[in-house]
Amino acid sequence: MMTTMQYRAIFLPTGVLGVGVGYYLYFRERRRCTKLACTLVGGKINLTLLALATVVVAAALILDIFPELTSEILHGAM
Secondary structure (H helix, E strand, O other), rough: HHHHHHHHHHHHHHHHHHHHHHHHHHHHHHHHHHHHHOOOOOOHHHHHHHHHHHHHHHHHHHHHHHHHHHHHHHHHHH
């Protein structure tokens, strides 16, 4: 964990960018399938995984931005 925390300035923006691109590609494909009257394969699974990734990235951002909250959570867990 100490190793990855050194690179949080790289990992957090990459995570936000990755999730954003994922939503863009999902909704672009959904619009394309709606226009062509085809079925979107795995649409619910993909959207669920995107939502899960959003929660993980949002939690990482919140814990990084608010170190007091992180300290309280870790203190409460111990």
